Every structure is written in structure tokens, then in C-alpha cells.
Amino acid sequence: MSRSKYISLSLALYLLLTVVYFLPRNFAFFSACDWFVAVPTLAAAILTAVKFRSGGALIPLALLASAAGDLAGSMHDFIMQIAFFAVAHLFYIADFLPKCRKVRGRLFGVLAFAAITLVFLGYVMAHIASQMEFYAVGVYGLIIFTMGATAILQQRAHRLWYVVAAILFVFSDSVIAYNKFVTAVPHSGLWIMTTYYVAQGIFISLHLSRRHSR
Numbered sequence: 001m002s003r004s005k006y007i008s009l010s011l012a013l014y015l016l017l018t019v020v021y022f023l024p025r026n027f028a029f030f031s032a033c034d035w036f037v038a039v040p041t042l043a044a045a046i047l048t049a050v051k052f053r054s055g056g057a058l059i060p061l062a063l064l065a066s067a068a069g070d071l072a073g074s075m076h077d078f079i080m081q082i083a084f085f086a087v088a089h090l091f092y093i094a095d096f097l098p099k100c101r102k103v104r105g106r107l108f109g110v111l112a113f114a115a116i117t118l119v120f121l122g123y124v125m126a127h128i129a130s131q132m133e134f135y136a137v138g139v140y141g142l143i144i145f146t147m148g149a150t151a152i153l154q155q156r157a158h159r160l161w162y163v164v165a166a167i168l169f170v171f172s173d174s175v176i177a178y179n180k181f182v183t184a185v186p187h188s189g190l191w192i193m194t195t196y197y198v199a200q201g202i203f204i205s206l207h208l209s210r211r212h213s214r
Contacts, residue, residue: 007208010047014204017043018197037193038070041200048207055210059203062091066200078180079132082140085173089147092203096150096162103153110149117145120174127181137177144170158209161202168199 001009017040045063052060069084121141128134151159151166172195179188 003208006051007205010044010208011201011205013047014040014044014201018201021193021197034074035071037074038067040197041070042067044200044204048204051208055207056095058091058095059207062088062095063200063203065091079136082136086140086143089143092147092166093143093150096147096154099154099156100150101153101155106153109152113148113152114145117141117148117170121145124177124181133181137181140173144173158206161206165199165202165206168195168202172196172199 021036021040041063045060045067048055048063049057049060065084065088069081069088072080072084121138125134125137125141128137148163148166148170151162154162156162172192175185175188175191175195179185179192185191
């Protein structure tokens with residue numbers, strides 16, 4: 001099968017699974033199961049792992065850890081959810097970091113991103129009562145900031161799409177944190193999952209488009 005056909009079929013399958021997730025819960029059996037939230041990302045991990053020789057193993061591993069985080073979230077285990085997503089971001093960082101070049105020219109973007117992230121993180125953490133959740137969110141916030149920063153700093157083909165995916169991921173997690181610790185966000189589930197699935201979809205496409213692992 002040609003590369004372009006495999007990419008198209010993989011993205012179509014991923015899109016189909018996300019559509020099933022968003023179906024009304026009384027419309028389809030699978031969409032009514034809480035664990036189904038992890039299925040699109042798990043499928044993405046498998047689809048990208050098939051092409052790990054050309055795209056590297058780190059993004060498939062990040063997707064696998066994300067799927068585990070989705071499953072933990074479906075079981076309402078916040079600490080395990082945040083732990084698995086932290087691991088996922090560490091894999092993304094490991095993928096982006098070797099390509100971080102021409103750092104000086106992108107420092108403004110990183111500093112702006114840092115300012116927004118730290119202000120928001122500090123505001124959310126001021127509302128966290130649990131000490132364990134306080135430290136977990138603090139550590140996770142620094143890890144996801146690093147993921148976003150390395151996405152901005154890396155020098156590779158389609159770099160802007162990596163930045164878009166990273167920002168969407170940060171936005172999704174920000175809505176989770178604000179909704180959980182500060183105040184309820186209207187339609188929070190829709191905001192969280194649409195931006196999350198789009199971010200992962202971009203990462204899938206970028207990974208499958210690579211022609212070599214470096």
C-alpha cells in the first residue's frame with residue numbers, strides 16, 4: 001500500500017472512531033461506554049506504530065500513553081490520568097528536542113507561551129485544595145509547557161502544524177483544569193475532546209508523513 005493511501009485510510013479510521021465517540025450516548029452501544037474515549041487514540045497508536053521505521057517510535061508511544069490516560073480519565077482517576085499524560089508529553093518532548101535549533105530566533109514565542117502558561121497555571125493552582133493534586137498539576141503544567149516550547153523551537157518540516165497541535169493539547173488540558181478546580185465551563189466535554197482529538201489527529205498525520213526517523 002502506498003504511503004498516501006495508508007495515511008488517508010488511517011486518518012479516515014481515526015475520524016470514524018472519534019465520530020462514534022461523539023454520537024449521542026443512547027444512539028450507539030460503543031459511544032455509551034465510558035472506556036470508548038480511549039479507543040480512537042489507541043487505534044492511532046497502533047496505526048502510527050506500524051510505520052515506526054519511517055516516523056520513529058516516540059509519537060506512537062506518546063499516543064499509547066495518552067490512550068492509557070483517556071482510560072484512567074474514564075474511570076475518574078485524576079492522578080493516574082495526569083500521570084499517563086505526563087508520560088505522553090515526555091515522549092513528545094523526546095521526539096521534538098533533537099530538532100530544536102535556531103533557538104534565539106524563536107525565544108519571543110517561547111517567552112510569550114511561558115508567560116501565558118505560568119499565569120494560568122498559578123491561577124488554577126491557587127484553587128486546588130488537595131496537596132497531592134496541587135503538586136501533580138504543578139509538575140504536569142511544567143511538563144506540558146516544555147512539550148509546547150520544544151514544539152515551537154524544533155526545526156523540521158511542517159513545524160507550524162506541530163505548534164498548532166501542541167497548543168490545542170494545552171488548551172484541552174487547560175479546560176480540564178479550569179473546569180475541575182475553578183468553575184464549571186459550559187460544554188466543557190465538547191471543548192476538551194474536540195481540541196484533544198484534533199491535536200492527536202495532527203500528530204498522527206505528521207508522524208505518518210515522515211520519510212525517515214530523524
